[in-house]
Amino acid sequence: MIASPSTPAINLASLVDSLKAAAESSRMRILVLLSRGDLTVSDLTEILGQSQPRVSRHLKLLLESDLIVRYQEGSWAYFGLSDSDWVRDFLSAMIARLDAADPTIERDQERLDAVKQRRQARASDYFSTNAAEWDRLRSLHAPDKAVEATLTRLIGKKPFQAMLDLGTGTGRMLELFAPLYRRATGIDLSREMLSVARANLDKAGITQAQVRLGDLYAPPVERDSFDLIAMHQVLHYLEEPALAVREAARLLRPAGRLAIVDFAPHALDFLREDHAHVRLGVSDAQIADWLGEAGLDLEANETVPHDHAGDQRLTVKIWIARDPRVEIASPFQSTSKKALV
CATH class of the missing domain: 3.40.50.150 (Vaccinia Virus protein VP39)
Incomplete structure (x- = not known):
C-alpha cells in the first residue's frame, strides 16, 4: 500500500500486524460486517454462527491490531471499524475486492439484514411512543x-x-x-x-x-x-x-x-x-x-x-x-x- 500525498505512511511492523490480524476467514467476515455498521458480540455470534468465546477472541485480536474499536453503551458493548483514516482506506480496499456473491458473504449479509430489521422494529416502537410530543414541538x-x-x-x-x-x-x-x-x-x-x-x-x-x-x-x-x-x-x-x-x-x-x-x-x-x-x-x-x-x-x-x-x-x-x-x-x-x- 503506497501512501498518497494526503495519506500518512505506515511503518512496516504496523502494516504486517494489520495484515496478520485480517488474514483469517472469520476475522475477515467480521471486518466486512463492521464495514456495514456497528455490532455487538451477540449480533456477531448470531450472524457468524459461532460461539461467543470464539467471536470474542477474534474481536480481541482485531482490537489489538487497531483495526476496530470497542465502546460501551450501558450494559452493551459495540464494535466498529477504527476511526483511523488509513485503517479505513486499508480495509475498504480489501473489502472492495471481495465477491459479494460469495456464498459465505451472502449468508452473512442475510443474517445482518435480520439483525437490522429487529433494530428498526425496536426503534419504531420508541419513536411512535414519543412522536406526538415531537410533532407538537416541531409545529x-x-x-x-x-x-x-x-x-x-x-x-x-x-x-x-x-x-x-x-x-x-x-x-x-x-x-x-x-x-x-x-x-x-x-x-x-x-x-x-x-x-x-x-x-x-x-x-x-x-x-x-x-x-x-x-x-x-x-x-x-x-x-x-x-x-x-x-x-x-x-x-x-x-x-x-x-x-x-x-x-x-x-x-x-x-x-x-x-x-x-x-x-x-x-x-x-x-x-x-x-x-x-x-x-x-x-x-x-x-x-x-x-x-x-x-x-x-x-x-x-x-x-x-x-x-x-x-x-x-x-x-x-x-x-x-x-x-x-x-x-x-x-x-x-x-x-x-x-x-x-
Whole structure:
C-alpha cells in the first residue's frame, strides 16, 4: 500500500500486524460486517454462527491490531471499524475486492439484514411512543425542510473527511450530510435515541457513520479530528453550553467548522417542564461570547423564518463558526497554506 500525498505512511511492523490480524476467514467476515455498521458480540455470534468465546477472541485480536474499536453503551458493548483514516482506506480496499456473491458473504449479509430489521422494529416502537410530543414541538417552528435547506446551503457541497454530530438524537444530521463526508460519528447520552439513530442509518444505507453513547462535555473522540461538527437543537438543553462549545472547538481540525442550530430567545416557559429545556433560547450575543471564548470565528448568522403567526412559536437560528487555524501543506503538496473545507 503506497501512501498518497494526503495519506500518512505506515511503518512496516504496523502494516504486517494489520495484515496478520485480517488474514483469517472469520476475522475477515467480521471486518466486512463492521464495514456495514456497528455490532455487538451477540449480533456477531448470531450472524457468524459461532460461539461467543470464539467471536470474542477474534474481536480481541482485531482490537489489538487497531483495526476496530470497542465502546460501551450501558450494559452493551459495540464494535466498529477504527476511526483511523488509513485503517479505513486499508480495509475498504480489501473489502472492495471481495465477491459479494460469495456464498459465505451472502449468508452473512442475510443474517445482518435480520439483525437490522429487529433494530428498526425496536426503534419504531420508541419513536411512535414519543412522536406526538415531537410533532407538537416541531409545529412551533419553521419546517425541518426549511431549516435543513438553509443549513446545507451554508455548509456547501464540497466533500470533506470527517463529521461529528454532538447530541445526534435521531441521527438526522448524519443522514443530511452523508453525501459529503467519508466518515462520521454521532454522540448522544440517550441509549433509546441511539437505537433510533442506528436504525435510521441502517434504513438509509449509510455505513460510513456510527453512533456512540457519550457526554457532550467530554466526547469519546480524538481532538483535532473533524472538519464539520454539528450541534443541532442541543444548547438549550445544557447547563453549561459555553463549556460544550469550547470542547467542540478542541475537536475541530484547522479550518474546520462548527454548525449550531437552536432557538432564538422566547417566552414559551412550558418547554422547561414538558421538554426539559434548560434555556428559553439562545441569543446572538451569547453565541458570540461562547465562540470567542472557544477561539472560533463567526462566519454566518441566519434566521429561518417560521410560516405561521401567533405567540406560540419559535424562531430557529443557525450560526456557522470556523477554526481560524489553517493546515500547512505536506511536503508532497504545494508549500502554500490551504483550508480544509
